[in-house]
Every structure is written in structure tokens, then in C-alpha cells.
Amino acid sequence: MKLWRKPLDQDRVVVPRGEIHLIVERCKGCQLCATYCPRDVLEMSSLFNTRGYHPPQVRNARRCLVCGLCTMLCPEFAIYVEEVGHDQ
Amino acid sequence: MVDELTDVLISKHHPMDKLLRQDRLPHIWCSGCGLGTVLTCFVSALEKLDLDMDQVVVVSGIGCTGRAAGYLNLDGFHTTHGRAIPFATGLKLGNPELKVVVISGDGDLMAIGGNHFIHAARRNMDLTVICVNNFNYGMTSGQLAPTTPTNARTSTSPYGNAEHPFNVPYLAAATGATYVARWTVLHVRRLERSIIEAMNKRGFSVVEVISPCPTYYGRWNKMGSALEQMKYYHDKSTIRHWSDPAQADIGLEGQIIVGRFVDIDKPTFCDLLQGADQ
Ligand SMILES: Cc1ncc(C[n+]2csc(CCOP(=O)(O)OP(=O)(O)O)c2C)c(N)n1
Ligand code: SF4
Ligand SMILES: [Mg+2]
Numbered sequence: 001m002k003l004w005r006k007p008l009d010q011d012r013v014v015v016p017r018g019e020i021h022l023i024v025e026r027c028k029g030c031q032l033c034a035t036y037c038p039r040d041v042l043e044m045s046s047l048f049n050t051r052g053y054h055p056p057q058v059r060n061a062r063r064c065l066v067c068g069l070c071t072m073l074c075p076e077f078a079i080y081v082e083e084v085g086h087d088q
Numbered sequence: 089m090v091d092e093l094t095d096v097l098i099s100k101h102h103p104m105d106k107l108l109r110q111d112r113l114p115h116i117w118c119s120g121c122g123l124g125t126v127l128t129c130f131v132s133a134l135e136k137l138d139l140d141m142d143q144v145v146v147v148s149g150i151g152c153t154g155r156a157a158g159y160l161n162l163d164g165f166h167t168t169h170g171r172a173i174p175f176a177t178g179l180k181l182g183n184p185e186l187k188v189v190v191i192s193g194d195g196d197l198m199a200i201g202g203n204h205f206i207h208a209a210r211r212n213m214d215l216t217v218i219c220v221n222n223f224n225y226g227m228t229s230g231q232l233a234p235t236t237p238t239n240a241r242t243s244t245s246p247y248g249n250a251e252h253p254f255n256v257p258y259l260a261a262a263t264g265a266t267y268v269a270r271w272t273v274l275h276v277r278r279l280e281r282s283i284i285e286a287m288n289k290r291g292f293s294v295v296e297v298i299s300p301c302p303t304y305y306g307r308w309n310k311m312g313s314a315l316e317q318m319k320y321y322h323d324k325s326t327i328r329h330w331s332d333p334a335q336a337d338i339g340l341e342g343q344i345i346v347g348r349f350v351d352i353d354k355p356t357f358c359d360l361l362q363g364a365d366q
Pocket of ligand 1: 150151152153154169192193194195196197220222224225226227228233
């Protein structure tokens, strides 16, 4: 991120990093998570689950900030994000 | 094969699973239906509310929305069509300590259950009602509902609806509800907050959720994919807190006014009953 001045609290701000978990067989391929992730972390895959739907996959893991929007939007309780440490 | 998914950790359980009946998942709702997200918002609201889950009861009527109670790992009841509110009223009167929530569809609550809705509001029964409005009877293949916008097509109005629809927030406010809000499913955070506020409210609280039914209503009205329908409702909505719900009619086109409309305090039915006792 480009900053126009150094924020006063820069040394205290931590940027969380997340990992995406998927319960593949619950996914119905609605694309909500991949469409609305504000950081473009997800994309739809071309693989099939046993029900014939395309589950999402991660396109850019480093960009996830654990906002949790995918967890909240998923109508199937199929995706969630967990915080795994942070960048300074 | 699915282990070829890039950078995804394959799991068996979801953090919300403790409030869900996992043996019933995946649920029956169509791909892209808004109902699953409403349930996610409800579970997320429950996690944030400091409540004893043994004291929370969810009651549903019949319809796609009516399945909600059956997916929750809480006490609940799937009542007959339209009778979620009277069943919930009985529960609340039998055990006033309970937090009783009704999650049901527009058809269930506004058509066959319409009278129960207005009289529970009039009495100010201490219940929370989450009315999922998909503008039709989804479960029975997309018939006209009392909330179907004028001119909208459904399986029983193939040439366009000739009726005026109910405006749910206006009806709720006019008949006596103490908390009234409306959101679309994509307003997940605001919806979650309104569910929390409604459940904390003493009295008859109503949250209307505008939700896509891509399989019937969306198809009849050529609204595109589930995702497009969801985005359409979100894009058309204007947040106007505390505005007059009389102005919040929903037409086939045009804006959808969302926000919190009513938040007032007045004695509940139980309060008045106890007062009469003394
Ligand atoms: C007494 C009775 N009449 C009619 C029906 C048929 N029926 C089942 S669901 C439903 C409408 C549901 O509509 P809504 O509440 O909007 O739920 P949705 O499926 O749209 O979520 C009807 C009329 C019934 N089950 N019982
Ligand atoms: S029929 Fe409509 S309301 Fe019912 S599950 Fe399918 S999309 Fe949802
Ligand atoms: Mg309906």
C-alpha cells in the first residue's frame, strides 16, 4: 500500500493474515464469496465436488485480511477464514 | 480431486456448526437463494448476543424459509402454514423467560398468517419476527404473494400482478410493532446488527429481509442469475433510517428503502397482563 505520509501508529498496526477453509461437499457454487471478497482473494475453480458444483479456490492468499465477509455471505456454511498470525 | 484446489484447507466442520444441525446439511435451498445467508446472519447474531442458548426458541411456518428452524441446533418448532406467530405466542406466555424468534416467509406471515401478524403486533407480544420476503411462494413454485409488486410476473400472475402489495414495515409499524427494520440479504453486517437489536428489544420486533428467489421469482421476472438478483436488490436500496415506512413501498422497479424505521418502547402484552393481576 502506498502511503502519502507515515502514519503515527504505523509501528503498532498489525495486518492480520488469514487462511481459507472449505467444507467442499457443502458448496453449491453460488459464487457469492468469490464475487464479493473485497480483496480478490478467491476465484471459482473448474473442479467439481461430488454434487457437481464448482467450489472456490484461493487466488491470492497473501491478500486476505480476515474481514470474514466470505464466512458471513456463504449461504452453505461451507467457507470460513481463520487468522494465522500477522504482518507488521 | 478437490485437494487440487489452490491454497484451500479442506475442513469437515464450520465454526458455526455448534448452532447448526450438521446432519441436515447441505440444506435444501437452491444455489444462490438468499435464505442461507439470512441463516448465517442469524447464527452470527446469536453468537454475539449474550444469551443462554437453552432459552432461545426458533419457530417457523411452512415454506422454503420455514425450513430455517429445522437447521438450527436450538429448540424450535416447524408449525403448520401461517401459525408460527400463534405458536410462538403460546410459548412466550407459557414461559416468559424464553427468547422467542419467528423466522418465516412473506407468504406464511403476510398471507395465511396475516391476521396473526397484525394482532401480535397490536398486542405487542414480546417476539422477534424475521420475515424473509422473496416476493412469492417459493416452495410451491412461485405463486403470487401479498408482497408481490404490482405488474410483477409469477406463476399465478403470468400477465403481471394487478394487485397492490403489502408494505411490510408500514404494516408492522401501523399495527403496533416496537422495532421495525428492513435490509436486503447482501447487507449482511447491518442485517446482523438489526437482528441483535430486534432480539434485545422488548416487544414485537420485525426485521424484513429482501431476498432473491432465483428459481421462481427471478426467472419469471427475467432478473438473471441469483447473484445478479441479489446485486440488483442491493443496488436499488437506499438507506434511510427513521424515515416514514409509508413511503417504503416496493415496486417492480425503482428504489427499495431500507434501514431502521421504528424503535419505540411501550408495555408488552405480558407487562399489561401482570399489571392486571395486581
Ligand atoms: C394450509 C396450507 N395451505 C397451503 C399450503 C401450501 N404452501 C406451502 S408453502 C406455501 C407458501 C410459502 O410461501 P413463503 O412463506 O413466502 O415461503 P417461501 O417458500 O417463499 O420462503 C404454501 C402456500 C400448506 N402447506 N398448507
Ligand atoms: S425455490 Fe426460491 S426461495 Fe425456495 S430455496 Fe429455491 S430459490 Fe430459495
Ligand atoms: Mg416467499
